[in-house]
Amino acid sequence: MFHFRKPKQPEIEPEGEEASDWTALSQAVEPAVEPSIEPAASSPADTDDTPGDLAEGLQRSRGGFMARIRGLLKSGPDEADWESVEEMLIAGDVGGALASEVVERARGRKDASSAEAAVRDELSALLTVSDPGWRPARATPDQPAVLLMVGVNGTGKTTTIGKLAHRYRAEGNSVLLAAADTFRAAAIDQLRIWSDRSGCQFVAHAPGADPAAVVYDAIDAAVARHVDIVIADTAGRLHTKSNLMDELAKMRRVVDRRLPGATPEVLFVLDATTGQNGLAQARVFHETVGLTGIVLTKLDSTAKGGIVFAIEDALHVPVRFVGVGEKLGDLLPFDPQAFVSALFA
Numbered sequence: 069m070f071h072f073r074k075p076k077q078p079e080i081e082p083e084g085e086e087a088s089d090w091t092a093l094s095q096a097v098e099p100a101v102e103p104s105i106e107p108a109a110s111s112p113a114d115t116d117d118t119p120g121d122l123a124e125g126l127q128r129s130r131g132g133f134m135a136r137i138r139g140l141l142k143s144g145p146d147e148a149d150w151e152s153v154e155e156m157l158i159a160g161d162v163g164g165a166l167a168s169e170v171v172e173r174a175r176g177r178k179d180a181s182s183a184e185a186a187v188r189d190e191l192s193a194l195l196t197v198s199d200p201g202w203r204p205a206r207a208t209p210d211q212p213a214v215l216l217m218v219g220v221n222g223t224g225k226t227t228t229i230g231k232l233a234h235r236y237r238a239e240g241n242s243v244l245l246a247a248a249d250t251f252r253a254a255a256i257d258q259l260r261i262w263s264d265r266s267g268c269q270f271v272a273h274a275p276g277a278d279p280a281a282v283v284y285d286a287i288d289a290a291v292a293r294h295v296d297i298v299i300a301d302t303a304g305r306l307h308t309k310s311n312l313m314d315e316l317a318k319m320r321r322v323v324d325r326r327l328p329g330a331t332p333e334v335l336f337v338l339d340a341t342t343g344q345n346g347l348a349q350a351r352v353f354h355e356t357v358g359l360t361g362i363v364l365t366k367l368d369s370t371a372k373g374g375i376v377f378a379i380e381d382a383l384h385v386p387v388r389f390v391g392v393g394e395k396l397g398d399l400l401p402f403d404p405q406a407f408v409s410a411l412f413a
């Protein structure tokens with residue numbers, strides 16, 4: 069059974085460069101809504117929280133480049149076969165330089181039981197093992213943990229927040245969702261539905277408001293109500309739009325200023341179907357807000373999956389979760405061994 073404190077209207081304490089913006093915005097602050105205990109009406113598919121199956125989710129990858137690599141490696145590959153393996157890895161979005169390194173190292177391996185095992189081991193070695201129980205941490209007991217969800221348009225940020233909110237609530241945490249995607253009214257409503265479904269608290273401003281002000285208020289509310297985890301939704305944005313990237317940097321600064329000493333988690337939500345362009349996006353987001361993790365979504369609907377190797381190799385930012393469908397349970401902690409095994413299964 070969940071217990072909720074009566075939420076207070078967030079107080080605005082503007083300071084510094086954003087003060088005038090926020091004073092004006094305080095007129096637009098929507099009262100934080102009392103979280104509902106009953107889940108909002110929704111389709112059964114959405115609310116199915118049985119854990120998704122990685123192997124099933126990756127079926128398309130399996131039928132794609134990895135299956136062909138396995139075929140090539142089966143019976144003592146020759147020079148031409150190894151070249152084909154390299155090409156397959158490139159086609160699977162692993163990236164040119166990295167594909168050639170993987171093949172070179174796999175060929176040099178004496179300890180592996182087969183060529184396939186050598187490639188598999190080399191690929192797994194590129195990926196960071198993430199604690200399956202990972203969750204955003206508080207810097208001090210009186211501060212909430214903060215998680216910012218960022219990425220380009222339509223990658224699955226809001227859906228991932230819904231899945232994560234459900235997970236953290238089920239573990240007994242109090243969670244506050246901040247509707248810092250103020251770009252469209254529908255985006256605020258979408259997050260509100262996820263919030264109601266999992267019994268989260270919710271802070272939103274009017275559409276068009278400064279997203280940094282939403283983050284500011286959400287943190288104030290979370291501190292006042294002793295909330296465990298704040299998750300901020302942000303609008304999808306192209307990494308090439310510098311004004312929108314500046315807006316994101318401002319949100320990050322607000323967190324740093326309101327919670328000195330805390331390190332917010334910044335999760336980059338990447339649609340696995342974007343291929344190599346995903347790496348270019350991740351680079352710019354990393355430079356702008358300092359990514360601390362990656363969520364690789366839609367692995368159930370892509371014929372690839374190799375972008376994950378390229379990103380980890382280039383940015384050293386760990387993949388925390390993979391999305392393998394649209395249901396609540398379709399967000400899995402990232403396990404490199406299981407991931408590579410599923411690709412080769």
Ligand SMILES: Nc1nc2c(ncn2[C@@H]2O[C@H](COP(=O)(O)OP(=O)(O)OP(=O)(O)O)[C@@H](O)[C@H]2O)c(=O)[nH]1
Pocket residue numbers: 219220221222223224225226227228249255302303304305337365366367368369390391392393394398
């Ligand atoms: N198949 C599949 N679909 C997913 C997954 N994650 C999200 N989606 C779908 O992707 C679409 C976009 O998801 P959103 O969560 O709205 O994406 P967003 O990043 O918040 O989008 P913007 O806010 O517009 O930038 C929705 O139809 C989701 O159901 C996944 O892991 N697998």
Ligand SMILES: [Mg+2]
Pocket residue numbers: 225226227249255301302303304
């Ligand atoms: Mg969204």
